[in-house]
Amino acid sequence: MHLAAWPVFLPLIASFIVLFAKAKGLLWQRVINLLAISGLILLSIGLIIESSSGVHQVYLLGNWPAPFGIVLVLDQLSALMVAITSVLALAALAYAIATGTDKTGAHFHVMFLIFIFGLNGAFLTGDLFNLFVFFEVLLLASYGLLLHGGGRRRTKAGLHYVIINMVGATLFLFAVGTLYGILGTLNIADMAAKVAVLPQQDAAIVAAAGLLLLVVFCIKAAIFPLYLWLPIAYSNTAAAVAALFAIMTKVGLYAIIRVHGTVFSESAGSLANYYMPWLLGLGLLTLILAAFGVMAVTNLRQQVAYLVLASVATLLIAIGLNNLSGLSAGLYYIIHSTLIAGGFFLLADIISRGRGSFDDRFERSFAMPGAILIGSMFMFGAIAMIGMPPLSGFFGKVLILDASLEHQWVGLIIAVVLVAGFIMMVTMARTGMLLFYHVLPADEADNKPTDNDVTRTSPNRISIVAVISLFAVSPLLVIFAQPITTFTESAAAQQYDSKRYIESVLSKQPVKSGKE
Amino acid sequence: MEWLIALVIGVLTAAGVYLTLRARTFPVVLGLTLLAYAVNVFLFAMGRLTIGQPAVINPAATGYSDPLPQALVLTAIVIAFGMTAFLIVLALKAQGELGNDHVDGLDHATDELPLEINNIEKVKNNKSLDFNSQEANQ
Secondary structure, three states: OOOOOOHHHHHHHHHHHHHHHHHHHHHHHHHHHHHHHHHHHHHHHHHHHOOOOOOEEEEEEHHHHOOOOOOOEOOHHHHHHHHHHHHHHHHHHHHHHHHOOHHHOOOOOHHHHHHHHHHHHHHOOEEEHHHHHOOOOOOOHHHHHHHOOOOOHHHHHHHHHHHHHHHHHHHEEEEHHHHHHHHHOOOOOHHHHHHHHOOHHHHHHHHHHHHHHHHHHHHHOOOOOOOOHHHHHHEEEOEEEEEEEEHHHHHHHHHHHHHHHHHHOOOOOOHHOHHHHHHHHHHHHHHHHHHHHHHHOEEEHHHHHOOOOOOHHHHHHHHHHOOHHHHHHHHHHHHHOOOOOOOOHHHHHHHHHOOOHHOOOOOEEOOOOOOHHHHHHHHHHHHHHOOOOOOOHHHHHHHHHHHHHHOOOOOHHHHHHHHHHHHHHHHHHHHHHHHHHHOOOOHHHHHOOOOOOOOOOOOOHHHHHHHHHOHHHHHHHHHHHHHHHHHHHHHHHHHHHHHHHHHHOOOOOOOOOOOO | OHHHHHHHHHHHHHHHHHHHOHHHHHHHHHHHHHHHHHHHHHHOOOOOOOOOOOOOOOOOOOOOOOOHHHHHHHHHHHHHHHHHHHHHHHHHHHHHHHHOOOOOOOOOOOOOOHHHHHHHHHHHHOOOOOOHHHHOOO
């Protein structure tokens, strides 16, 4: 059964092929990349069906048994993340091709596929050091993608992004080293088993290493006080890349759920769930600051970046509730927030292209071509993003708040989530009015020349389709809320049942060779 | 030997953190390199310090040193090496494009106009095309 390994190897193999297809021209690269990502979507449907039996699919790389070799573990959570990644990737790729982003520099498609390779590897691996390696793979590809196309602002944003992630990598290694020094293993399941029987004198150092690891994942997820890189990096890169990066913050959250949720689960003795108050507190703080950020910024791309930050904070609150319905609600919200945020980055690019030299700054400008369609899409996306009824953002938040009712901080959580939601709603209404209603009179548009040669371009059909197909997920999530929440509930239950995870990973026997 | 290794890791880390917090790109690169050295030595020490012990199975051996941290260090060195090379190239690119080696690019990285024009504009009137000042105006 090689199904668990394919999402990792398909993008890798495809990236090699795309690299060599460069000699044949861009069209070949585009076709191969599209085929690979479409294949990945089919594969992820297969993964979801395969995982929904509730059994952990363990794949032993090199046929080495579990604590000694590296394992790939497929469960419902990782299948869900792979599926979200591939859907987002297809839309981002379609937009990149439609707007010619891939023409502005070499090797866009190669880095794109390597990025997906790193993501899928991080979602499927069952080994902490292997997680580090996949993080580095996806980061290195993301450096290339972030800087793709060049330009000063991009270079400046890229420098910050690269440096903070290198510091993160160092911290990751310190944490991994400490954990290995005490536990003597790096397999997540084996670590969880060792932590459960940890002698009391070692508990403090493992706790410190666990929190160090949390800092690393919080850098990736952009949690207070380590989020300042995100708005700069996301708002200065190409739209298709920013849309694809919407999944990257979720990798950090996924790593928290997977590593901390398994190693420091209920059965971890004195260390059981000791990190949870940090998650909840930091989530609440980040959410407030993100709402202020949404209000304070002066251009649309940064505003969307802060909206992404708000969704990450909401997710962190959902995880920090530390109950099954909270995690399940969080998983529902991950699907919604990743895909809608991706769509919104693409829409922000369509808007700024339509405004010519005004770009995406919050200034009065002339009406953009196709303002009615784009404006409707903006309203739809904004409603979904800030969590107003009737779209999926609202349902996600209702589920999260419902799960928080049992928590002792319930008043604070509800107050923060609702006030932040209100601030974002008012601000997005202001943005929408400025962009679409409060425009300069049309007759001036003919007389007054724009200050440089940037022309206003109306979006082409494929880029509109890419945005709409991502936004369409929102009503679908509402219409099919029942089967989807059933799935996320069972995924959360599977994640909470860390004993079965440990058992299925460690008891997996290597395949006997036919010759023996 | 333990205290020596601990001291080396501590000094490397302290120097690395100090240099990483500098405002110019070159000290930052050096700082990250020192941090990478520190973490490599640290990882190595986590397999416990042994002298003259083989890492692979040997019937004559009286004991073994832990081979796993050695493999981890090898991976970490390669990754840190690649990342540092990338960062140096990026820092050079930033130096070329932004006209200075400050990690924040000072206030030159504000638009796509050539630097000279930007500076003249600034002298002419304080309301330049500067992104930061624009933010302040609004």
